[in-house]
Amino acid sequence: MSQTVRPIDEPASQNEPLLQVRDLKMHFPIKEAAGLGRTKKVVQAVDGVSFGLKAGESLGLVGESGCGKSTTGRMITRLLTPTAGQILFKGTDIAQLKERDLRPFRRELQIVFQDPYSSLNPRQTVSNIISTPLRVHNLVKKGKELDRVQELLERVGLNPEHHNRYPNEFSGGQRQRIGIARALAVEPEVIIADEPVSALDVSIQAQVMNLLEDLRRDLGIAFVFIAHDLGVVRHFCDQVAVMYLGKIVEQGPREQIYGAPQHPYTQALLSAAPDLGTIRGVPPKERIRLVGDVPSPIDPPSGCRFRTRCWKAEDICATHEPPLEPKPQSTPGHAAACHFAEPKIDLTAASA
Amino acid sequence: MTDPASEDRKDTMVESAAGQAQTPADAKRGPAVATRERRQGAANPSGETPYLVVEDLTVKFPTADGLVSAVNGLSYSVPLGRTLAIVGESGSGKSVSSMAVMGLHDPKRTKITGSIRLGGDEIVGLPENELMKVRGDAVAMVFQDPQSSLHPLYTVGNQIVEAYRVHHQVSKDVAKKRALEMLDLVGIPNPQRRFSQYPHEFSGGMRQRAMIAMGLVNDPKLVIADEPTTALDVTVQAQILDLLNNLQKEFGSAIVLITHDLGVVAEMADDVLVMYAGRCVEYGTAEDVLARPRMPYTWGLLESIPTVSAANERLRPIKGLPPSLLNLPTGCSFNPRCPYKDRVKGERCTTDLPELLPVDGAGAHTSRCHLHDKASIYEAEVAPRLG
Numbered sequence: 001m002s003q004t005v006r007p008i009d010e011p012a013s014q015n016e017p018l019l020q021v022r023d024l025k026m027h028f029p030i031k032e033a034a035g036l037g038r039t040k041k042v043v044q045a046v047d048g049v050s051f052g053l054k055a056g057e058s059l060g061l062v063g064e065s066g067c068g069k070s071t072t073g074r075m076i077t078r079l080l081t082p083t084a085g086q087i088l089f090k091g092t093d094i095a096q097l098k099e100r101d102l103r104p105f106r107r108e109l110q111i112v113f114q115d116p117y118s119s120l121n122p123r124q125t126v127s128n129i130i131s132t133p134l135r136v137h138n139l140v141k142k143g144k145e146l147d148r149v150q151e152l153l154e155r156v157g158l159n160p161e162h163h164n165r166y167p168n169e170f171s172g173g174q175r176q177r178i179g180i181a182r183a184l185a186v187e188p189e190v191i192i193a194d195e196p197v198s199a200l201d202v203s204i205q206a207q208v209m210n211l212l213e214d215l216r217r218d219l220g221i222a223f224v225f226i227a228h229d230l231g232v233v234r235h236f237c238d239q240v241a242v243m244y245l246g247k248i249v250e251q252g253p254r255e256q257i258y259g260a261p262q263h264p265y266t267q268a269l270l271s272a273a274p275d276l277g278t279i280r281g282v283p284p285k286e287r288i289r290l291v292g293d294v295p296s297p298i299d300p301p302s303g304c305r306f307r308t309r310c311w312k313a314e315d316i317c318a319t320h321e322p323p324l325e326p327k328p329q330s331t332p333g334h335a336a337a338c339h340f341a342e343p344k345i346d347l348t349a350a351s352a
Numbered sequence: 353m354t355d356p357a358s359e360d361r362k363d364t365m366v367e368s369a370a371g372q373a374q375t376p377a378d379a380k381r382g383p384a385v386a387t388r389e390r391r392q393g394a395a396n397p398s399g400e401t402p403y404l405v406v407e408d409l410t411v412k413f414p415t416a417d418g419l420v421s422a423v424n425g426l427s428y429s430v431p432l433g434r435t436l437a438i439v440g441e442s443g444s445g446k447s448v449s450s451m452a453v454m455g456l457h458d459p460k461r462t463k464i465t466g467s468i469r470l471g472g473d474e475i476v477g478l479p480e481n482e483l484m485k486v487r488g489d490a491v492a493m494v495f496q497d498p499q500s501s502l503h504p505l506y507t508v509g510n511q512i513v514e515a516y517r518v519h520h521q522v523s524k525d526v527a528k529k530r531a532l533e534m535l536d537l538v539g540i541p542n543p544q545r546r547f548s549q550y551p552h553e554f555s556g557g558m559r560q561r562a563m564i565a566m567g568l569v570n571d572p573k574l575v576i577a578d579e580p581t582t583a584l585d586v587t588v589q590a591q592i593l594d595l596l597n598n599l600q601k602e603f604g605s606a607i608v609l610i611t612h613d614l615g616v617v618a619e620m621a622d623d624v625l626v627m628y629a630g631r632c633v634e635y636g637t638a639e640d641v642l643a644r645p646r647m648p649y650t651w652g653l654l655e656s657i658p659t660v661s662a663a664n665e666r667l668r669p670i671k672g673l674p675p676s677l678l679n680l681p682t683g684c685s686f687n688p689r690c691p692y693k694d695r696v697k698g699e700r701c702t703t704d705l706p707e708l709l710p711v712d713g714a715g716a717h718t719s720r721c722h723l724h725d726k727a728s729i730y731e732a733e734v735a736p737r738l739g
Contacts, residue, residue, distance in 0.1 A: 064585035065556075171673055172442075201441040202612060206656035206669030213666060228585065235658035235667065272590035274615030276642065276657070289594065290587045293555045 016091070017052035018222055019076070019109075019190055024049045024085035024095075026071050030298065044297045045071045047246040048085070050324075053239075055189065058216060058223035060237030060254075062230060062269070066294055067243040069226045073192040076224065077111045078102055089190075107137050110183035114195035116175035120167040126153070126178055127163040133185045152181040157211060173204035180211065184219075191215075194226045209236065230273050234258050239333075242266045245305040246297055248324055252334030260343035262327055262336040264288075265306045267344050304338070312340045396436070397623050397637045397716035402429030403606045404453065404574050409466035409476075411448050411457065419463075420677045422448040424630040426466075430623070432573060435600065435607040437621035437638070439614065439653070441674055445630040446610045450576045452476075453608070454493050455483040470574065489519045492567035496579035498559035502551040508562045509535075509547030516569045534565040538595060557588035561595065568599060575600075578610045593620055614653060618642055626650050629675055629685035632708060636717030646711040646726040647719040649686045651734045668737065684722065692729065696722045 027042035046068040053059050061069040074080045076087055078094060087095045094105050113119035120129055130152055131145045140148050150160035156177040167175055176196060183191055193212065197205040209232065215221055227233050233240060234254060241251040242265065250263040261267045268288040290309045295301055301308050307317040316339055324337040396402050411423040423445040430436045438446045451457055453468055455475055468475040470490055475483070495501040503511055512531040513524065520527070528547070535543035538561040551559055560580065567575060577596065581589035593616065600607055609620055617624055617638065624641040626634040626649065634647040645651055652670035672689040675681055683702040687693050693701040700706075700722050708720045711727070723729065 064587065173673070201674075202614070202653055202656045203441060203670035204673070206658075206667035207671075209658070209667050210669060230586070231658045268587060272587045274589070274593070274613060274619045276615050276618045276654075287590075289590060291591075293557055293588070 020088040060233035063243035110188040262341040396429040400431035440627035492572035640717040
């Protein structure tokens with residue numbers, strides 16, 4: 001299970017991942033008020049991201065806002081066309097496919113959005129929302145749509161009798177279930193879940209997390225799980241990739257990322273998460289406090305992008321960009337992009 | 353049935369009566385003394401003299417569908433230098449109750465009863481011009497979304513200057529000096545330049561710092577922070593929480609922290625009040641409520657959070673949804689979602705609203721639940737699952 005994350009150059013084996021992303025880049029051009037287009041500046045939202053995802057597995061993309069995790073998710077589902085790089089789904093590169101050729105792949109790659117309020121059309125009934133993908137992909141015969149819709153509603157834990165209702169008649173958690181039913185309608189192999197529970201209350205969050213777990217177990221759907229909540233990612237994902245300013249800074253099996261993080265940013269992120277353990281008598285973990293804000297992705301720092309906030313930074317960090325590679329202390333599948341990577345064990349011992 | 357006092361519990365407002373129980377001696381001593389007695393009745397878990405006292409607060413909104421009781425018989429108190437965290441899900445009344453403390457409800461559309469006292473002075477029923485003097489001066493509020501709570505067309509510096517000059521008769525130069533001091537204090541680098549920038553030129557974390565600077569410019573005795581870090585990233589959240597902690601140490605103000613994140617509560621709070629459907633269901637020191645909770649709803653909240661030890665196990669969510677405030681269940685509001693209600697003899701959970709009672713018969717840790725052996729159920733069943 002832990003072999004999904006591997007150097008991208010490694011030859012494909014029979015263990016070929018379902019989804020393979022290679023050196024994916026998304027640069028958004030920005031207009032400059034005075035420059036009249038002479039100096040073209042771009043926002044380097046995602047700048048060279050590579051990972052693999054096997055069938056039925058779940059990969060967590062974590063990072064702070066602006067690190068490019070959602071943009072990555074949108075590129076994989078081709079809601080955005082990448083500037084460069086490959087997205088191999090079962091060996092076919094879909095990164096630059098035209099809309100018509102893309103359609104069969106859209107069936108396989110579905111997305112669940114963060115905000116269950118703005119991601120459902122308020123003027124369509126639930127039945128309409130869920131059956132649209134069925135019609136688009138010709139998946140059910142006429143007249144059988146309602147049966148399938150009700151089956152899906154039941155699958156996500158909603159009352160099938162409620163198919164005629166509008167989104168405003170449902171609570172946040174129920175709406176998120178509708179969004180999940182819509183993604184399930186076309187029987188995808190991969191679901192990109194973009195912060196699927198962060199808009200929900202804690203008690204409802206756990207309900208939706210359990211639903212996602214069930215879908216993964218029963219239907220064998222692979223997940224790319226995008227979230228900023230480290231606890232939720234640890235719960236759901238076998239593999240975790242930590243992103244900072246458009247790049248993956250550390251990647252590996254869950255146990256390694258949470259148990260022995262090597263990149264300073266991962267360590268800072270884990271130690272910053274508020275902690276329930278201290279109150280139950282667990283000794284407080286060591287605190288790493290980052291100073292300042294994330295630099296602008298328009299003009300990212302040279303070399304290592306994290307060096308402006310890093311306490312370990314030296315001259316080499318400004319001149320040489322550290323590659324994402326296995327480190328001497330790494331266990332298989334664990335890679336970090338840092339010149340001074342070393343494992344730190346005690347950061348999450350107590351966290352909840 | 354087993355408890356002779358159960359008859360009394362049919363009264364839905366018992367908790368208020370309990371706070372104000374007057375002995376004959378009280379009545380003789382006259383109203384002034386009775387007030388002091390009452391204040392002690394709402395004493396906070398630390399036992400210190402509180403600065404903010406909220407007593408039997410009820411906030412009702414008339415709507416097209418009827419009168420909604422967003423907050424029902426809420427009592428708590430916060431002394432200077434202490435932090436009270438109010439925890440609850442959306443719609444539990446945590447924000448509504450704090451807005452009442454700030455006097456932010458439109459008196460035409462809201463019915464507020466009960467008492468809110470700041471350093472002994474009653475706020476409920478004050479006219480708007482009196483409230484203006486309190487608001488921003490003795491009490492400051494830090495909102496969740498710094499993007500929408502700063503005015504986009506005024507420079508950040510101007511907004512802080514204005515906040516200061518509303519309550520202090522000083523020249524603009526003096527106020528500017530004060531504003532620069534505050535920007536520096538909350539850790540905004542280069543205050544001189546930042547002073548004349550607009551909110552959109554600030555990052556999210558910087559905006560929240562500016563909000564805090566604005567809130568603290570008048571040295572408030574009480575700061576109400578409504579989800580101050582919910583919109584922020586983890587590393588920035590940690591910075592802001594540190595900042596609030598340090599400022600509290602420096603100024604000794606009381607903080608009411610409204611949040612849904614129990615991790616934040618554990619890091620920040622001295623006392624914790626858990627709200628459900630407009631009522632307080634558990635109240636005590638942070639240690640009591642988080643390490644020895646005595647209410648199934650609090651258990652459910654704690655169990656909903658993924659833990660390390662149970663990384664591969666299923667989460668145990670609270671089943672169902674929070675009730676509509678228009679149509680609250682009879683008895684305990686939590687009873688339709690409570691997995692333990694079968695263990696209470698008879699139908700008490702569905703007929704009688706439990707009182708907010710001390711969990712061990714005495715002391716400051718209170719909870720609202722009919723279960724008899726809460727401590728043993730928690731230790732035997734819930735605590736092991738929390739890891």
